[in-house]
Amino acid sequence: MPKNCNFIEKLRDVGLRPTKQRVKMCEVLFNREKTFHFTINELVKMISEQMNQKISLATVYNTVHAFEKKGYLKEISIDSHRSYFDTNTSSHHHFFDEDTHQLIDIDKNDIDTINLKKNISGKKINSIEVLVRVASDNQNQK
Amino acid sequence: MPKNCNFIEKLRDVGLRPTKQRVKMCEVLFNREKTFHFTINELVKMISEQMNQKISLATVYNTVHAFEKKGYLKEISIDSHRSYFDTNTSSHHHFFDEDTHQLIDIDKNDIDTINLKKNISGKKINSIEVLVRVASDNQNQK
DNA sequence: ATACACATTATAATAATTCTAAACTATTGA
DNA sequence: TCAATAGTTTAGAATTATTATAATGTGTAT
Numbered sequence: 001m002p003k004n005c006n007f008i009e010k011l012r013d014v015g016l017r018p019t020k021q022r023v024k025m026c027e028v029l030f031n032r033e034k035t036f037h038f039t040i041n042e043l044v045k046m047i048s049e050q051m052n053q054k055i056s057l058a059t060v061y062n063t064v065h066a067f068e069k070k071g072y073l074k075e076i077s078i079d080s081h082r083s084y085f086d087t088n089t090s091s092h093h094h095f096f097d098e099d100t101h102q103l104i105d106i107d108k109n110d111i112d113t114i115n116l117k118k119n120i121s122g123k124k125i126n127s128i129e130v131l132v133r134v135a136s137d138n139q140n141q142k
Numbered sequence: 143m144p145k146n147c148n149f150i151e152k153l154r155d156v157g158l159r160p161t162k163q164r165v166k167m168c169e170v171l172f173n174r175e176k177t178f179h180f181t182i183n184e185l186v187k188m189i190s191e192q193m194n195q196k197i198s199l200a201t202v203y204n205t206v207h208a209f210e211k212k213g214y215l216k217e218i219s220i221d222s223h224r225s226y227f228d229t230n231t232s233s234h235h236h237f238f239d240e241d242t243h244q245l246i247d248i249d250k251n252d253i254d255t256i257n258l259k260k261n262i263s264g265k266k267i268n269s270i271e272v273l274v275r276v277a278s279d280n281q282n283q284k
Numbered sequence: 285a286t287a288c289a290c291a292t293t294a295t296a297a298t299a300a301t302t303c304t305a306a307a308c309t310a311t312t313g314a
Numbered sequence: 315t316c317a318a319t320a321g322t323t324t325a326g327a328a329t330t331a332t333t334a335t336a337a338t339g340t341g342t343a344t
Binding site for chain 2: 299300301302303309310311
């Protein structure tokens, strides 16, 4: 059984047609042990490297957004110039290394569950995200 | 004593020349009781309204970034298309109302201090930010 | 196999931000 | 007080990231 099969099913399940490009993107994104954090640019580069044929930039954007909408990907915004996507869509938190520009999962055991004593009235909490910015200990008067 | 005086001093203190534009921006940003959350677009609009003469968009960007670098403003990134600045640069957390697109401070008493049991080795924590996305209770299957 | 709805593509368009170079202004010190 | 100068503002051009367009291609149900 080829490893694509589950991706084809997975895509069908959420109502996305399993096109060549989408299946390829699934392979790149989800065929790995650990969760994966990436920018659009990094993803485009990886796909180009792993595919013989070219993929359109528009397709990558469309597909990433389709995956996001269907709950396969989650966006993590760092600042106005840097936005990542995360293959781990469950509720979890991140370190952002300002030296290497890497996003790193915070282990569930290393942070207490956030609990709010009050919420905005009439509103429902959709998500709670913690971002911990870290940088090298010496060069910190940038 | 005109209310500008302290802004002129404040600007001098951090090594920024107190130009007309910067003093005006200080007035708009810091001459208020509560902390202020704004996008660049909103700020440009407010300044234009309060000033007789026009201000260049480039100046607003430059000045906001100068203020940010000097610690007068903090950026809060919501997603790749929406970035706010906050006049409250002390460590605190936010609600983001996905209906009204408003950023709202979380009262210090309503959230426990985040404490991490582990940090990335060799790294120093620069900031810890919590973002709580909320939306109207009914229309939540968007 | 066919038809239809949906996807992909290259390219154009848009939007947000930064760059550029000329004109301007605050500061310094003679 | 008055240059000199260093930093600032400006309009507009350039750049970058993202989205729209419209033609072509493809997956799926019949």
